[in-house]
Amino acid sequence: MSKAVDFEERLARHLDELKWLYCELYPEDGFSYLCGRLKARYEERRASLKKLDAVRESDPDWYKRNDMVGMMMYTEAFAGNLKGVEKRLSYIQECGVNYLHLMPLLDSPEGKSDGGYAVADFGKVRPDLGTMEDLAALTETCHKKGLSVCLDFVMNHTSEEHEWAKRARAGEKEFQDRYFFFDSFEIPGQYEKTCPQVFPTTAPGNFTWLEDEKKFVMTTFYPYQWDLNYRNPVVFHDMTDCLLNLTNQGVDIIRIDAVPYIWKELGTTCRNLPQVHSIVRMLRMICEIVCPGVLLLGEVVMEPVKVVPYFGTVEKPECHMLYNVTTMATTWHTVATGDVALLKRQMDIVNTLPKEYVFLNYLRCHDDIGWGLDYDWLNKEKDMEEVPHKKYLNDYLTGKWPGSYARGELYNDDSASGDARLCGTTASLCGLEGALEEGNEEAAARAVRFIKMLHGYMLVQSGIPVIYSGDEIGQLNDNEYHKDPKKAEDSRYLHRGSFSWEKAELRKEEGSYQKEIFDCIRRMEVLRAMHPVFLNQAAVWTADTYDAAVLCVNRTFEDEKLTALFNFSGEERTAWINEDGMYVDLMSGERMEGKEVQLPAYGMRWLLRE
Numbered sequence: 001m002s003k004a005v006d007f008e009e010r011l012a013r014h015l016d017e018l019k020w021l022y023c024e025l026y027p028e029d030g031f032s033y034l035c036g037r038l039k040a041r042y043e044e045r046r047a048s049l050k051k052l053d054a055v056r057e058s059d060p061d062w063y064k065r066n067d068m069v070g071m072m073m074y075t076e077a078f079a080g081n082l083k084g085v086e087k088r089l090s091y092i093q094e095c096g097v098n099y100l101h102l103m104p105l106l107d108s109p110e111g112k113s114d115g116g117y118a119v120a121d122f123g124k125v126r127p128d129l130g131t132m133e134d135l136a137a138l139t140e141t142c143h144k145k146g147l148s149v150c151l152d153f154v155m156n157h158t159s160e161e162h163e164w165a166k167r168a169r170a171g172e173k174e175f176q177d178r179y180f181f182f183d184s185f186e187i188p189g190q191y192e193k194t195c196p197q198v199f200p201t202t203a204p205g206n207f208t209w210l211e212d213e214k215k216f217v218m219t220t221f222y223p224y225q226w227d228l229n230y231r232n233p234v235v236f237h238d239m240t241d242c243l244l245n246l247t248n249q250g251v252d253i254i255r256i257d258a259v260p261y262i263w264k265e266l267g268t269t270c271r272n273l274p275q276v277h278s279i280v281r282m283l284r285m286i287c288e289i290v291c292p293g294v295l296l297l298g299e300v301v302m303e304p305v306k307v308v309p310y311f312g313t314v315e316k317p318e319c320h321m322l323y324n325v326t327t328m329a330t331t332w333h334t335v336a337t338g339d340v341a342l343l344k345r346q347m348d349i350v351n352t353l354p355k356e357y358v359f360l361n362y363l364r365c366h367d368d369i370g371w372g373l374d375y376d377w378l379n380k381e382k383d384m385e386e387v388p389h390k391k392y393l394n395d396y397l398t399g400k401w402p403g404s405y406a407r408g409e410l411y412n413d414d415s416a417s418g419d420a421r422l423c424g425t426t427a428s429l430c431g432l433e434g435a436l437e438e439g440n441e442e443a444a445a446r447a448v449r450f451i452k453m454l455h456g457y458m459l460v461q462s463g464i465p466v467i468y469s470g471d472e473i474g475q476l477n478d479n480e481y482h483k484d485p486k487k488a489e490d491s492r493y494l495h496r497g498s499f500s501w502e503k504a505e506l507r508k509e510e511g512s513y514q515k516e517i518f519d520c521i522r523r524m525e526v527l528r529a530m531h532p533v534f535l536n537q538a539a540v541w542t543a544d545t546y547d548a549a550v551l552c553v554n555r556t557f558e559d560e561k562l563t564a565l566f567n568f569s570g571e572e573r574t575a576w577i578n579e580d581g582m583y584v585d586l587m588s589g590e591r592m593e594g595k596e597v598q599l600p601a602y603g604m605r606w607l608l609r610e
């Protein structure tokens with residue numbers, strides 16, 4: 001079959017729906033232009049990628065296997081530049097990783113980059129990191145080694161240094177129309193009434209006054225990140241083209257950044273509007289037409305009811321994968337309270353969702369931890385109020401609470417709402433940094449156990465576990481960012497420090513905590529890949545342990561059954577479970593009954609029924 005036929009066939013398959021959605025948002029006359037651009041991007045796609053597309057099309061569940069392990073990292077922090085990453089792929093593979101998320105690496109102005117999330121040129125790699133050719137070469141090598149590469153597509157906004165923004169600033173109406181420009185604060189003022197703030201302290205408000213232009217521009221995130229106006233078909237066409245340029249460099253997974261925000265409407269919160277779903281659905285179809293091997297990962301940092309719609313429906317899917325964000329936040333609530341009740345409830349909610357949904361599970365990422373918890377439930381069941389509870393969590397995790405070794409820092413501490421979010425690496429939040437500082441060996445050993453246990457808990461969940469680079473060797477906070485004026489304002493840099501290759505070497509040294517953590521995670525990944533009970537299709541449910549600090553997660557698939565136990569308390573505890581049969585702890589090899597199981601402080605067990 002000739003190649004063009006593939007494209008035409010796939011286009012024909014989606015044409016009706018694609019055109020229908022397109023015409024709901026845009027005048028019909030642009031549609032054939034869009035199709036022309038899709039075809040051009042298809043033709044330009046290299047043969048090896050088309051081959052990979054075909055392989056994945058014939059195995060559409062390729063990303064749902066239990067041997068998938070992700071890692072996310074900053075190129076510069078890990079290895080300086082893209083060529084450096086390529087040289088270090090053996091380490092990434094040693095970590096068992098086959099899904100690599102490189103944080104934003106496109107051209108972005110230093111000091112006004114929001115960690116790369118303010119893109120000045122979607123067709124250019126940040127010069128200090130390399131070139132588009134380096135990116136294409138890296139993905140090619142990754143594919144040969146069986147690794148997929150994920151990259152952000154920052155579609156909600158551009159940097160103020162983007163050519164469109166510059167031309168808009170110079171007064172060109174055509175380019176102003178790609179953003180939201182206003183002569184006075186009249187309309188912005190109306191938006192502000194219903195549209196919440198993302199960065200209330202580091203970037204208050206949703207608009208920025210441009211002194212030279214004497215106009216307001218919409219800036220939901222930082223003032224230098226100008227929101228794109230997706231009502232304008234040119235924006236949709238050009239941004240779609242930018243996306244396909246990235247997939248043509250061999251990017252396998254597109255993380256659609258801040259996607260709930262891409263459509264704005266007066267009188268609304270400007271979040272999760274129906275048009276957002278139309279656009280995501282169109283992007284899904286466009287990828288299926290041009291590059292069917294590519295996956296969409298939606299970044300929806302919201303409560304479950306708002307996250308799940310981004311999967312779309314079985315007939316009309318949107319994202320392939322989404323972050324399990326509420327579970328992540330609830331994990332840290334559990335770390336701070338030592339009470340698993342809310343986590344159990346949250347896992348129950350996720351476990352009732354269709355097995356086709358793929359969640360990315362993670363402990364930490366480049367962003368802060370926002371306290372998006374189920375406060376109605378906490379209030380009703382635990383008599384906890386939102387604001388004081390957040391204060392408790394923040395106090396505990398910043399080490400202010402007596403007995404806490406955690407070393408987090410606040411993020412966007414908003415005195416008006418009493419809201420503050422939190423930053424820090426897994427190891428520092430688990431108390432390793434504090435314990436080492438004080439030279440308390442016992443506390444350090446407990447912290448190491450805690451780090452291992454949390455990874456064991458992450459790996460027991462269905463979906464793709466994603467390690468935050470550095471966590472596999474217990475990397476501590478980077479306090480140096482305070483001295484860098486370009487970073488000091490944004491405490492997320494606390495957990496964006498350079499990867500320490502010196503410390504990583506210690507993973508080979510007997511008795512080091514690096515080795516203990518590294519080996520443990522690796523071993524759990526191997527077990528996870530070996531046992532079908534970890535497959536996405538497995539039945540998963542939590543069970544009561546009659547100890548507030550102990551979480552029990554059961555999984556079954558065919559004739560395998562796993563009972564996993566996690567102790568969130570700093571003391572030895574007993575899980576008062578009563579499961580039939582004899583079990584073997586996959587980690588220690590011990591045999592035991594599924595009854596009254598002892599767990600050391602912050603200990604865990606993965607019990608497989610014999």
Ligand code: GLC
Pocket residue numbers: 114115117118154221257258299366367
């Ligand atoms: C996403 C990113 C975050 C960034 C924001 C704006 O939420 O994860 O780091 O600040 O988008 O692009």
